[in-house]
Amino acid sequence: MNHSMINSLVSMKGLQQKLDIIANNMANLNTTGFKRTEATFHDVLTTTIQQPTSFQQNGRVSPLGLTQGWGAKISSIQTQMSQGALKATDLQTDFAIEGDALFEIAIPGQDENGQPVLRPAWTRDGTFSLNANPGDPDNLYLTTKQGNAVLGVNNEPIRIPNYHKIKVEADGTILAFNERTPGAPAIPAGQLKLVQIVRPQVLQQMGENMYTVPDTIDPAVGDVIRVVGTDANNPEAAKLAVRQGYVEQSNVNLADEVTELMLTQRAFQLNAKALVSADNLMALTNSLRS
DSSP: OOHHHHHHHHHHHHHHHHHHHHHHHHHTTTOTTOOOEEEEEEESOEEEEOOOGGGOOTTOOSOSOEEEEOOEEEEEEEEOOOOOOEEEOOOTTBEEEESSEEEEEEEEEEOTTSOEEEEEEEESOOBOEEEEETTEEEEEEEEOTTSOEEBBTTSSBOEEETTEEEEEOTTSEEEEEESSSTTSOOEEEEEBOEEEESOGGGOEEEETTEEEOOTTSOTTSTTTEEEOOOOTTOHHHHTOEEEETEEEOOOOOHHHHHHHHHHHHHHHHHHHHHHHHHHHHHHHHHHOOO
C-alpha cells in the first residue's frame, strides 16, 4: 500500500467518526439538557524526506526536503457545556440552571469489593419528579426520570413530606408548603447541590444526559469538580440561578451542525477520490509491459 492510500485511509476513518458525532448531535436536537460534542483532529505523523543535493540550484532559497504526512485522526472528543435555551413547563419539579453548574445525583455502582454503593454523577437535565420510597412512607424523594436520587448540599437525597408542594429559590433552597394547611409556614426541605466542572475533558458520558468521571480519578479532587458554596458573597454562586418550572433545551445549533456535516462529507469524498486515484495508478502501472 503506497503513501497516498495510507493517507486517505487514515483520514477517512477519522472523518467517519466525526460524521457519527455530528449525527448524534443532530439526533438529540430536542433532547432536554443535551450537550453537543465535537471532535479535534491532529496529524498522525509528519516526516521530512531529504532531497538530493543536486536539487540545490543557484538562486533557490527554499530548503531541501519534502514534508510528508500520513493522514489525520481524532485526538479528542470534548463535550461543550455551553448553556441551552430555557423552556417554560410550569411544572413544580422541573428545574433549569442559569450558568455553568450541574445537578449532582446518586447512581448505583459497585466498590472494589463488588459491593453495591451509590456513586455521584452529574446532569443538566432537570426533568425531575417526586417518587415514593417503600422504606420511608412519610416522604417523597426528588428523583430523575431514571429513578436516581437528586442530592442536596449535605450529600443526602432531597426528601419532601407527603401532601406538600415545593418552591425552589434561585440558590437552590427548597421550601415545602402543606397543601392541607395553606396558612402553615414553609418547611425547609434542603438545598440542591450544584457543582461546576473544572476539567470537562475528563467527563464520561453515561447516556441519559448523565456524566461521571473515570474510576481512576477522584471526583473529590478540586481540579476536577468544584462545589458551588452557599455563601451569598461567593462570586461563583452569584453567577448561578435555579429556575423552577423551566427545563434547559439542547445546546445543538442545527445550522452549525448541517454546515459541519457538509464540510466533513466533502473532506470524506476528497479522500475517497484520492484513494480511487491511487488504486487506478497502481492498476495502470501493473498493466504496463516492457
